[in-house]
Amino acid sequence: MTKTMTKTLLVGAALLAIAGCAKKPPAQLPPAPATSTEPTPPPPPSDVGSSVVPGSRADFLAQSGTDTVHFGTDMYDIDSDSQMILSKQAVWLKRYPAVAVTIEGHADERGTREYNLALGDRRANAAKNFLVSQGISSSRLSTISYGKERPVANGSDESAWAENRRAVTVVPQ
Numbered sequence: 001m002t003k004t005m006t007k008t009l010l011v012g013a014a015l016l017a018i019a020g021c022a023k024k025p026p027a028q029l030p031p032a033p034a035t036s037t038e039p040t041p042p043p044p045p046s047d048v049g050s051s052v053v054p055g056s057r058a059d060f061l062a063q064s065g066t067d068t069v070h071f072g073t074d075m076y077d078i079d080s081d082s083q084m085i086l087s088k089q090a091v092w093l094k095r096y097p098a099v100a101v102t103i104e105g106h107a108d109e110r111g112t113r114e115y116n117l118a119l120g121d122r123r124a125n126a127a128k129n130f131l132v133s134q135g136i137s138s139s140r141l142s143t144i145s146y147g148k149e150r151p152v153a154n155g156s157d158e159s160a161w162a163e164n165r166r167a168v169t170v171v172p173q
Contacts, residue, residue, distance in 0.1 A: 055096045057171040064088045064169075069127060071165045073108075076122040078130050086127060089169055090134035097140075103127050104168045105145040106152075108161035113147060120145030127167040 052058045061067060067089075069082035078086065093099065105124030107116035124143035132138050153163035 055099060057173055060089075060092055060169075060171040063092045067169045067171070068166050070162065071123055071167070073161070073165065074119070075165075076119065076126045078126055082127075083130065086130045087134060090131050090136055093131065093136045093140070099171060100140045100142070101172075102142045102144060102170045103131075104150075104170060105143065105147075106150060106164055106166045106168070107148050108164040109148045109151065109156065110161065111148070113149075116147035117145050120147045123165075123167045127169065 052062055064085065065088060066085055069078070069085050071077075071082075072079075093101070103124045105120030105122070105127075107119045107123075111119070121143065124145055128138070128141045128143050131141055148164070151160070151164045152166070153160040
């Protein structure tokens, strides 16, 4: 008896739920879309052949020239070449104040994992501090260190090591 009563109540509740979900037609339908014989005007002129969206990562790279600054062995100071690159990045960041970036610190393969993580952190923070000195809010800049875990150049020679000693400003897509 209890099972039958429970089943009946469940079926009744389900039917009520389904009935309550039925849509009723609106009292008045909206007017039909107007049909026009006039052609749609063309979009306003822009940079012809340019597919770079202002404020995008591609725009950042086009305006700044590069997203990477390099460092000497066991160094994390910002030299004059890096200052020029970071100054261009700061100009772009001022133009797009809603964009937040991440600065990645990297090291070459030599040294322990712990040492290289700490060195990558110092490199990322050196780049961040330079951008802050150029008027960029520190709340827009986050840092992360990858140490030697994400090399861009494979190899165990000076040219590969030089490419891997870097800080990279990453603009979201």
